[in-house]
Amino acid sequence: MNKGVFIFSAPSGSGKTTILKPILEKMKERFSFSISATTRQPREGEKDEVDYYFITPEKMREHIAQGDFLEWEEVYPGKYYGTFKSELDRIWNQGKYVIFDIDVKGGVNIKNILKDKACSIFIMPPSIEELERRLRNRNTESEETLKERLLRAEMEISLSENFDYVVCNDCLDTAISKVEKIISKQIETWNA
Numbered sequence: 653m654n655k656g657v658f659i660f661s662a663p664s665g666s667g668k669t670t671i672l673k674p675i676l677e678k679m680k681e682r683f684s685f686s687i688s689a690t691t692r693q694p695r696e697g698e699k700d701e702v703d704y705y706f707i708t709p710e711k712m713r714e715h716i717a718q719g720d721f722l723e724w725e726e727v728y729p730g731k732y733y734g735t736f737k738s739e740l741d742r743i744w745n746q747g748k749y750v751i752f753d754i755d756v757k758g759g760v761n762i763k764n765i766l767k768d769k770a771c772s773i774f775i776m777p778p779s780i781e782e783l784e785r786r787l788r789n790r791n792t793e794s795e796e797t798l799k800e801r802l803l804r805a806e807m808e809i810s811l812s813e814n815f816d817y818v819v820c821n822d823c824l825d826t827a828i829s830k831v832e833k834i835i836s837k838q839i840e841t842w843n844a
């Protein structure tokens with residue numbers, strides 16, 4: 653079995669999770685999500701060691717100092733996120749491909765480290781205006797955090813050229829089928 657990882661990144665509100673869900677449901681015996689560490693508090697329903705490894709800022713600093721992370725980042729002020737190097741072997745040892753659902757900068761960093769072992773896919777919103785509309789409809793953001801997310805989205809979109817593939821989510825079914833094709837083609841390449 654070849655060791656490969658798929659990286660999915662997108663600005664918040666692009667529909668990445670909606671695209672990934674049905675694909676991974678179909679192929680769950682072949683893929684497993686890398687579980688990140690974070691210093692943020694668990695949200696309702698989130699479980700430690702399932703959604704994240706929820707750790708204290710002190711533990712985070714220790715792991716950073718020990719070089720335990722493939723990459724780490726302060727994604728929001730005071731909120732740290734990191735990918736343990738050990739996640740790769742944990743999942744590869746199960747004979748599965750690793751899936752990273754990670755912010756855009758983290759995605760670029762992992763691609764730069766793992767190179768041909770990684771296939772990186774950027775999910776592009778149809779436009780900033782549409783992204784704003786979706787974020788407003790979600791009703792989860794205050795005016796201030798909405799502005800923050802839109803500003804961040806512009807920066808993230810400017811990094812999309814660093815990804816192997818860019819899939820525009822203007823039609824959900826088309827986006828899902830494009831991602832499925834990319835995954836199949838990449839697995840064929842790794843197995844060739």
Ligand code: 5GP
Pocket residue numbers: 688689692723724725727733734735753754755756757758759
């Ligand atoms: P949330 O707090 O909403 O779960 O995640 C916030 C952001 O952090 C999302 O964009 C998510 O993809 C990103 N993220 C999750 N895990 C990691 C990680 O290990 N490294 C980096 N760089 N970003 C992460």
